[in-house]
Amino acid sequence: DQQVKQNSPSLSVQEGRISILNCDYTNSMFDYFLWYKKYPAEGPTFLISISSIKDKNEDGRFTVFLNKSAKHLSLHIVPSQPGDSAVYFCAAREYGNKLVFGAGTILRVKS
Amino acid sequence: DAGITQSPRHKVTETGTPVTLRCHQTENHRYMYWYRQDPGHGLRLIHYSYGVKDTDKGEVSDGYSVSRSKTEDFLLTLESATSSQTSVYFCAISETTSGSAGELFFGEGSRLTVL
Numbered sequence: 001d002q003q004v005k006q007n008s009p010s011l012s013v014q015e016g017r018i019s020i021l022n023c024d025y026t027n028s029m030f031d032y033f034l035w036y037k038k039y040p041a042e043g044p045t046f047l048i049s050i051s052s053i054k055d056k057n058e059d060g061r062f063t064v065f066l067n068k069s070a071k072h073l074s075l076h077i078v079p080s081q082p083g084d085s086a087v088y089f090c091a092a093r094e095y096g097n098k099l100v101f102g103a104g105t106i107l108r109v110k111s
Numbered sequence: 112d113a114g115i116t117q118s119p120r121h122k123v124t125e126t127g128t129p130v131t132l133r134c135h136q137t138e139n140h141r142y143m144y145w146y147r148q149d150p151g152h153g154l155r156l157i158h159y160s161y162g163v164k165d166t167d168k169g170e171v172s173d174g175y176s177v178s179r180s181k182t183e184d185f186l187l188t189l190e191s192a193t194s195s196q197t198s199v200y201f202c203a204i205s206e207t208t209s210g211s212a213g214e215l216f217f218g219e220g221s222r223l224t225v226l
Contacts, residue, residue: 006153032212043115043201043217044154051212089153096161097142097205097213098169101154 003027004092006102015111019077023090023102026071030092034099035064035075038087047088048075080109114138115218117202123224130189132221134202136182142205143185144169144215145177147198154201160185192225199223 005024013019023033031052036044050057050064050073057064063076077084090102114137124130134143144159146169156169158177166177174196176188189196199222203215 004153034212034214041220043203043219046214046216049212049214091154093213096159096167097207098144098156098159099154099215100156100170101146103151103153 001026002102004090004100004102006088006090006105008105009103010106010108012108012110013080015082015109016079019075019080019084019107019109021075021077021088021090021105021107023073023075024071025073025092027092027094027100028068028071030094030100032093033064033066033073034091034093035062036089036091036101037084038089038104044089077107080107082109082111085109115202115204115216117200117218117221119221120219121222123226124192125226126193127191130192130223130225132187132200132202132223134185134187134218136185136204138204138206138216139182140204140206140216141182142207142213142215143179144203144205145175145185145187146201146203146217147171148201148220149198157187157200189223192223194225197223197225 034049035047038044091099116135145157146154160166160179202218207213
């Protein structure tokens with residue numbers, strides 16, 4: 001049973017507009033949530049994280065929002081750029097410093 | 112970039128043969144992990160290590176074993192490869208500090224094809 005779910009396999013947005021990637025989780029014991037970005041033939045790279053005691057974290061064009069009551073988080077990218085086209089993975093940290101990943105969302109930013 | 116090297120980067124093998132993938136780090140991080148990436152499943156944890164000779168199973172550990180005899184090296188072994196183990200394997204490292212997310216840093220991946 002998947003503890004971290006990304007229900008949208010893909011998302012397409014126009015350059016300059018906002019990209020919103022969503023993630024749901026089931027385990028209330030996760031203490032951190034992270035987003036990773038992955039280009040083809042490369043390893044995932046860390047993008048941004050949020051503690052379970054926060055509801056928002058911002059880093060440049062990237063903002064992550066956490067709604068604990070709904071067990072939902074989202075990544076906002078504003079403005080979206082063609083170089084943002086990649087697979088985005090949501091991850092949650094459980095005991096033992098292990099990350100549980102979602103299935104990923106393919107983001108395509110059209111110029 | 113975190114100093115993580117995976118070898119081999121590509122391998123084709125036959126069903127029933129043993130395979131070992133190597134992960135080498137130069138960061139002296141305590142934690143090391145092996146994940147596999149498959150379409151529709153994202154990244155799934157196979158095994159991880161929290162110190163030399165300290166390892167534990169992950170979500171999809173059946174058919175895999177690991178060893179960590181030195182801080183810098185983490186080996187993943189498929190004793191008898193099966194076609195279901197065709198995948199891209201990623202090694203990752205991490206060093207936790209209090210109050211941080213303990214993000215993982217990933218290698219570039221090893222693509223394994225089992226015929």
